[in-house]
Amino acid sequence: MDELVLGGHRFTSRLVVGTGKYKDFPTMQAALQASGAQMVTVAVRRLDLEAQGESSLLHWIPKDMVLLPNTAGCYNAADAVRTCRLARELHLGGENPLVKLEVLSDPKTLLPDVEETIKAAKQLVSEGFRVLPYTNDDPVAAKKLEDAGCAAVMPLGAPIGSGLGLRNPYSLQMILDQTKVPVIVDAGVGTASDCALCMELGVSGLLVNTAISGANDPVAMARAMRLATEAGRLAYLAGRIPRKLYGSASSPLAGVIGAA
């Protein structure tokens, strides 16, 4: 069985999906199911004390899905660590929960602040968290995060929500060559072919939110991404042919009629 083993969990799906920016909860739920994902990201935010009658997010997430709380919106290590501690308190999933560590540098690019991310990762690992850090596509940063004890490294394909796809496949290749823990492309996926391309390069998984929730038909896009992720994984395992500059006939060269 081809499984993704991550922080003590075993997943048959390699697509992790977000729960943000859906127009309503029923659409989100249908998209989560269509994606085949077994793990979904959630954010930690102040409770709206004025609007508590609202239906809870968790009610709409299928019970068998693993929750991956994130630190989205944090701009320094201290806030990210506090957010993870609150997530652990919110989480009924035990003392060693998976967390998606995201420490941003500026609101325009949403690029990660790697220095703060590494600092937070070290602290969280020491507190027993299984840390999945969002990072840039820099092999040096990925190595530092792996050495810090992270359960995976999650380089971006492109800025969060940009839909630009995999901007730097060669850096990703270097990260894949050197990394022993799972490599998950987090951010940048725009459409299904981006999923297939990343998976064909050998990444262990993908994390997608905006490209599904922002599609005209999020449920159909979720299914497309599921299929593309599976197709890309299969192609990676199958082993592609080398690229060649010139043609190479697929039919026999001998026995062609009219030959002398």
Place this chain on the structure above:
Amino acid sequence: MQAIVNGEAMELPEGLTVSTLLEHLGVRAGRVAVERNGEVVRQARHREQKLAPGDRLEIVTFVGGG
């Protein structure tokens, strides 16, 4: 007494614990986590943890995110 709850200054009754604060605010028992002055107050301690004037409290929950 005065305290800051989710970033807003609030006038609260004296002698509240975390549990009675949540009741006072009408927060239904469920998935909320509470931080007092930067430290998480574990659920098991909500009944005994007393609040003090000037406390900074964060009451959080899970919302959609990526």
